[in-house]
Amino acid sequence: xxxxxxxxxxGSMENKATHSSFSIESILGLEQKDEGILAAKSQRPWxxxxxxxxxxxxxxxxxxxxxxxxxxVLKCEKxxxxxxKVSYKRELSWYRGRRPRTAFTRSQIEVLESxxxxxxxxxxxxxxxxxxxxxxDEDRIQIWFQNRRAKLKRSHRESQFLMVKNTFTSNLLE
Amino acid sequence: xxxxxxxxxxGSMENKATHSSFSIESILGLEQKDEGILAAKSQRPWxxxxxxxxxxxxxxxxxxxxxxxxxxVLKCEKxxxxxxKVSYKRELSWYRGRRPRTAFTRSQIEVLESxxxxxxxxxxxxxxxxxxxxxxDEDRIQIWFQNRRAKLKRSHRESQFLMVKNTFTSNLLE
DNA sequence: TTTTAATGTAATGGG
DNA sequence: CCCATTACATTAAT
Numbered sequence: 001x002x003x004x005x006x007x008x009x010x011g012s013m014e015n016k017a018t019h020s021s022f023s024i025e026s027i028l029g030l031e032q033k034d035e036g037i038l039a040a041k042s043q044r045p046w047x048x049x050x051x052x053x054x055x056x057x058x059x060x061x062x063x064x065x066x067x068x069x070x071x072x073v074l075k076c077e078k079x080x081x082x083x084x085k086v087s088y089k090r091e092l093s094w095y096r097g098r099r100p101r102t103a104f105t106r107s108q109i110e111v112l113e114s115x116x117x118x119x120x121x122x123x124x125x126x127x128x129x130x131x132x133x134x135x136x137d138e139d140r141i142q143i144w145f146q147n148r149r150a151k152l153k154r155s156h157r158e159s160q161f162l163m164v165k166n167t168f169t170s171n172l173l174e
Numbered sequence: 175x176x177x178x179x180x181x182x183x184x185g186s187m188e189n190k191a192t193h194s195s196f197s198i199e200s201i202l203g204l205e206q207k208d209e210g211i212l213a214a215k216s217q218r219p220w221x222x223x224x225x226x227x228x229x230x231x232x233x234x235x236x237x238x239x240x241x242x243x244x245x246x247v248l249k250c251e252k253x254x255x256x257x258x259k260v261s262y263k264r265e266l267s268w269y270r271g272r273r274p275r276t277a278f279t280r281s282q283i284e285v286l287e288s289x290x291x292x293x294x295x296x297x298x299x300x301x302x303x304x305x306x307x308x309x310x311d312e313d314r315i316q317i318w319f320q321n322r323r324a325k326l327k328r329s330h331r332e333s334q335f336l337m338v339k340n341t342f343t344s345n346l347l348e
Numbered sequence: 349t350t351t352t353a354a355t356g357t358a359a360t361g362g363g
Numbered sequence: 364c365c366c367a368t369t370a371c372a373t374t375a376a377t
Contacts, residue, residue, distance in 0.1 A: 101376050
């Protein structure tokens with residue numbers, strides 16, 4: 001449940017613990033048995049969000065507040081239709097298949113940074129805990145730590161580099 | 175001899191047959207004697223290369239052809255200094271002891287992919303042949319096929335997941 | 349422009 | 364060999 005984009009209904013497959021005996025899954029004969037391919041988790045849930053309702057029947061696009069929007073008619077019934085409004089940028093991300101960029105809040109960053117100072121390699125347990133506390137996907141946490149480690153290494157490299165360079169320069173000036 | 179990262183001047187240690195009595199190696203007292211453990215093949219040749227000449231005395235960095243380079247001063251005498259030019263990318267990998275990431279060329283990938291389509295599990299003989307033809311280590315080939323098989327498996331899982339989910343969605347909309 | 353979230357994949361280590 | 368992870372090079376969003 002990352003902020004900035006909704007998850008649609010794609011999460012329903014994973015809520016094994018909460019469905020009743022008369023759940024949709026059981027009616028459709030898709031009961032999870034923790035065997036075979038149904039256990040698989042989609043790698044691209046933000047794409048599923050649009051696929052869940054099929055290809056749009058139609059769409060119109062327009063400008064609003066200086067931004068390009070598109071209204072897609074996902075389903076047309078006699079008395080109603082289901083529409084979805086998406087921004088142009090998001091649409092671009094979609095067909096490129098790229099996850100919309102997550103914008104962490106300041107408070108989320110603060111927590112992540114404080115954990116990072118203690119442990120740059122949190123295990124799955126810590127990541128799940130963080131994910132729950134910060135209301136983020138565990139995947140986002142993992143990626144954040146990866147990028148954070150890369151950043152740390154970059155800064156180490158730069159400072160080390162400058163140190164050597166300064167030594168060299170000092171020697172030259174002696 | 176993987177393409178994708180230059181060897182700088184560090185390859186000189188391997189050209190034992192071509193150096194004269196007044197080579198840099200002999201001046202520095204680093205003559206190879208081919209005795210004892212030196213005959214063994216290192217598991218990490220990309221680390222040995224830098225350790226052989228000790229830590230650089232100093233280094234300066236600069237840009238050339240859009241790439242970061244570093245010039246390291248290996249030894250400073252009164253009238254001369256011995257320097258070594260290395261690319262920045264290589265420098266990064268050094269201090270961590272990790273093999274520099276191989277960047278396969280498009281044509282190498284094409285060959286590997288075409289072989290993969292026919293046989294995902296090439297034996298040592300095929301791998302050696304590929305290594306020779308593509309000018310790569312046999313190890314790189316082996317790793318490539320391992321990663322390629324993992325990728326194939328992922329895509330299979332993903333498509334199966336989507337198939338099941340689409341069935342699920344179709345049922346809902348009927 | 350700079351920073352950094354996201355991606356693809358080469359490399360590593362354990363089983 | 365597999366599998367899960369990690370590092371790393373790049374791309375692209377902000």
